[in-house]
Amino acid sequence: MTALQDNRILGRRDPAVFIGRSGTIESLIAHANGTGSSGGRLLLHAPRTGATELLLQTYDRIFSGQTDIFPVYFCFDGRDTGIEAAGKRFLREFLTQFAAFRRRDPRIIFMSPSIAELAKLVPPADSQAFDEIVSDLLGGTSEFDASELRSRLFSAPVRAAFRGLRPFVIFDSVDATAFMEGGTTFVADLVSSYSRAGFPYLLAARRRFGSGTDGLGRIVLETLQGSDLEKMIEATAKSIPVDISDATRDLMALHCGGDLAAVHSLLSHAAESGRSLDDYRGFARIYTDVYFGGAIAEVFDRELEAAAGSADVERQLVSLLNDLANDAARQVSIETWEKRLGVSGSELQRLIEHLDIAEFVRSTSNRIESMSGNRLLTDYIHARFRLEVKAENRTSVYADALTELLDRAPHAMAESYRRHSAVGLREMMEHFDGKTVPITLLDYGRFKYEYKGVSEDEVIEQVRSAKETYVLPQIVFSAPTEAFYKAIGLLTEAERSAVAIGFEDQEPGSERRIAWIAAEVDSKLEAARDTAEFWCDRLEMAAIMCGFNRYRIWLVSPEGFTDEALEVIADRGGFGSSRHQARLLSRYLTSERPKEDLTGSETYEIVIPMTDEAEMVSARTLEEIARRHNIGSRDINQIKTALVEACINAAEHSLSPDQRIHQKFAVSPERIRITVINRGVRLVDRPADGSPAGEGRRGWGLDLMRKLMDEVTIDHVDDGTSITMTKYLQPAVS
Secondary structure, three states: OOOOOOOOOOOOOOHHHOOOOHHHHHHHHHHHOOOOOOOEEEEEEOOOOOHHHHHHHHHHHHHHHOOOEEEEEEEOOOOOOEHHHHHHHHHHHHHHHHHHHHHOOHHHHHOOOOHHHHHHHOOHHHHHHHHHHHHHHHOOOOOOOOOOOHHHHOOHHHHHHHOOOEEEEEEEOHHHHHHOEOOOOHHHHHHHHHHHHOOOEEEEEEOOOOOOOOOOEEEEOOOOOHHHHHHHHHHHHHHOOOOEOHHHHHHHHHHHOOOHHHHHHHHHHHHHHOOOEOOHHHHHHHHHHHHHOOHHHHHHHHHHHHHHOOHHHHHHHHHHHHHHHHOOOOEEEHHHHHHHHOOOHHHHHHHHHHHHHOOOEEEOOOEEEEOOOOHHHHHHHHHHHHHHHOOOOHHHHHHHHHHHHHHHHHHHHHHHHHHHOOOOHHHHHHOOOOOEEEHHHOOHHHHHHHOOOOOHHHHHHHHOOOOOEEEOOEEEEEEEHHHHOHHHHHOOOHHHEEEEEEEOOOOOOOOOEEEEEEEEOOOOOOEOHHHHHHHHHHHHHHHHHHOOOOEEEEEEEOOOEOHHHHHHHHHOOOEEEEHHHHHHHHHHHHOOOOOOOOOOOEEEEEEEEOOOOOHHHHHHHHHHHHHHOOEOHHHHHHHHHHHHHHHHHHHHOOOOOOOEEEEEEEEOOOEEEEEEEEEOOOHHHOOOOOOOOOOOHHHOHHHHHHHHOOEEEEEEEOOEEEEEEEEEOOEOOO
8 A cells, every 4th residue: 555645545546536426425424424224334336437446535534534433444355365364464454544543644554564563553542442452363462373263353343343442344345255265154254243243334345246245235336427427537637637539538438438447547558658539549549558468458367367267268268258249149058158168067156256246247047148338348358369369460460459449439439429319218118107198299290280389398388288198008117129129239229229018007807018119210301101111110020029919119200200101100009209209208207297386275084984875974074175165066066976986986896905995185275186095906907897888887987087077097006096086176156
């Protein structure tokens, strides 16, 4: 460790360029302070996404801002042959950091003092506690006994807490213990011991590691992306300094993703080599350097070496990873790897687990999948394959890699800009939530004639009172269409086509499951008939191949569709929308309706049993409430009749386990809103009884409610139905 400037202790980056993580740091500091529940937390993160720097920045903030809680940072790494070796190092660092904190002198951390020296450095008030901890763990000597149990080596914080001290221990790279001698049960034992002691602590591990962490509160560190990633690149480039253009910044973000170690390596290498990053050519040289033999190559080399265990296996592993990345299916059976690698059993399991945690691959029970979205990793593997497996000339491979990157960069950025400009079909469909929307927000044919030239705010205001509506399905799962049907991925980017699966309200006994298959299509003007036919054919094929019995196609074009194209889409039972409509629909789905003026309103709640004529109790109660609020007799009679129908509907077929109907009456000067809720069989789940439509009162109950009230909505909850009815009022005439 080396002390840094700018009031940093362990942190490697200037806090000013550590962007997009302030909220997480604050939550970790709150945890250290004991705000909320105590005990352990598990921070999960993708490899090289800035988790270590986050922990170091948190450590520095606590060290500088606390007088009571003392932070301890420890990272498991390759220096440790096993858990016992790690334990010895932990104990020394724990005591060193404790002494540094108590003396308010971070320089002690970097002095590597002996335990005897530390005993002299701690303030007199802490000497007794320090000596007792050392005596308990080391038998009163300053030497480590090789036979000491690992549980004792890591128990210093527990003993400190027992003596009234307040440690906050941060364990970094906990996933490394999975491959250490004695690491099988280590994490579970540590969690058990520390949790019983009751002090706050933090474990940080790669997100595919979870062994022994049951019961810990989890914090997921999201990968830095979008504007935060761009700001971080710009701030880091300025601090180094190195010149970088906006175009190159975007290209760096695309190729590195949230791999912040790669970003820092690229910028540092540019500064060290005296090159600028103000154009694609400059970036290509720096990028190719770092994965051919620079800092990133060293990181990836260490991961492969640790996973393979031998040079022969590592060479074969590079070949397998290259094949996997170039295979159209991008997945292979574990048996194939077992034959090609020549390893099996626990050795093969350890190798695959290591690659999975490092996110070189994604493993399932019997399959290994490529991490093809990681451009940097893919480029590194391909270069190693050509150099080491095919034994090609290094200069030729380097030249090919450089020219290939420059050739693909404009196309890659064009695809990226297209993805970023996508309207977000998947996210939008996830907000459908069974909501009722104006049909004009889906049907371009209606929209272009009714709202041409009208501003977005005016459209939103006007469509709220639209008479023609459509009930969207209740979505339970969504994914890019290519995840269901890979052929779509050859036609468009993943972000521009999606499938959403859910349920929609239908007549009792009919099929309710439905899949919406949506896609954005390109067209400078209104999309023509042939474009609509092309995409309808492709999406219908996706539905057939996926076995969707009921589905609806939804196409979105920048400028909408011609009348002939809309006819094609309508014939397929779908919707055609413009990008403008899609934006309005998204806004409509995610924005709250204008708050109602309920000044002077009152709310009443009653519960009645499902017994004969119990609904008349509700009717009489409602009448008393209505007269109290000066509601006219005609309105009262209509509202009472609708309420009786709703109660009968709730009681007659629900098979309610508690045999109760819950009712709420919300009355304001402008309206009365009635909500009737029951548990049991929902309306949509009631079996059809075969009665002719209109036979008996049950045939027209819901229709009658809609005729008597101004608004009626039916919501199907998990085990029942909620009916909400609204009547807009005219004051009674005296």
